[in-house]
Amino acid sequence: DIQMTQSPSSLSASVGDRVTISCRASQNIINYLNWYQQKPGKAPTLLIYAASSFQSGVPSRFSGSGSGTDFTLTINSLHPEDFATYFCQQTYITPHTFGQGTKLEIK
Amino acid sequence: EVQLVESGGGLAQPGESLRLSCVASGFTFSNYAMAWVRQAPGKGLEWVSGISGGAIGIYYADSVEGRFTVSRDNSKNTLYLQMNSLRVDDTALYYCAKVDRLPFTRGITLEYWGQGSLVSVSS
Numbered sequence: 001d002i003q004m005t006q007s008p009s010s011l012s013a014s015v016g017d018r019v020t021i022s023c024r025a026s027q028n029i030i031n032y033l034n035w036y037q038q039k040p041g042k043a044p045t046l047l048i049y050a051a052s053s054f055q056s057g058v059p060s061r062f063s064g065s066g067s068g069t070d071f072t073l074t075i076n077s078l079h080p081e082d083f084a085t086y087f088c089q090q091t092y093i094t095p096h097t098f099g100q101g102t103k104l105e106i107k
Numbered sequence: 108e109v110q111l112v113e114s115g116g117g118l119a120q121p122g123e124s125l126r127l128s129c130v131a132s133g134f135t136f137s138n139y140a141m142a143w144v145r146q147a148p149g150k151g152l153e154w155v156s157g158i159s160g161g162a163i164g165i166y167y168a169d170s171v172e173g174r175f176t177v178s179r180d181n182s183k184n185t186l187y188l189q190m191n192s193l194r195v196d197d198t199a200l201y202y203c204a205k206v207d208r209l210p211f212t213r214g215i216t217l218e219y220w221g222q223g224s225l226v227s228v229s230s
Contacts, residue, residue: 036152044217046217055218096157
């Protein structure tokens, strides 16, 4: 199975900050990488697919980049509603494994 | 509006069985693959299983292979997960999710999720 490793596991930031979350795959997954956001008590929602494409309705302050084994989710100018947990997921080969998550907290 | 409503969760003892259902509405169910993802209390997401729109392609995580069976009834717009030989570490909130296309291929996304059905396995 492909292992997905996110860093950091948790992150404290302030409204207006720019944050970056990394996701590393244990083998080349080309660009088959999705990012999801999950708020407490809620189901995850899709943010980014194919490493850098926006899901409809996602604010432009979110962006994704990367290919191969290294990927990044960047949030520019944090809004209060962005404090949540973020997961990457590879869909290169089943099982479609997720990273362990990055919890973004308010400083 | 896409809606996914899971049911069938509950308390089970180790070794017992449960069947989860996910009723879909707001889209042509047979035209889309579906997936199950679970989340243990306070933990991350774990992909469990996927099934193509016509149930030709079926996939499982190693942790459930041989114990869980995914199926679908396109005439009832319903996805199922039959869980046998349950273990304590199967305790989780089980989400069903709509895939963005018919086949279960590379590059799929889980574009809509239900609110989950809680499965607790304990003696």
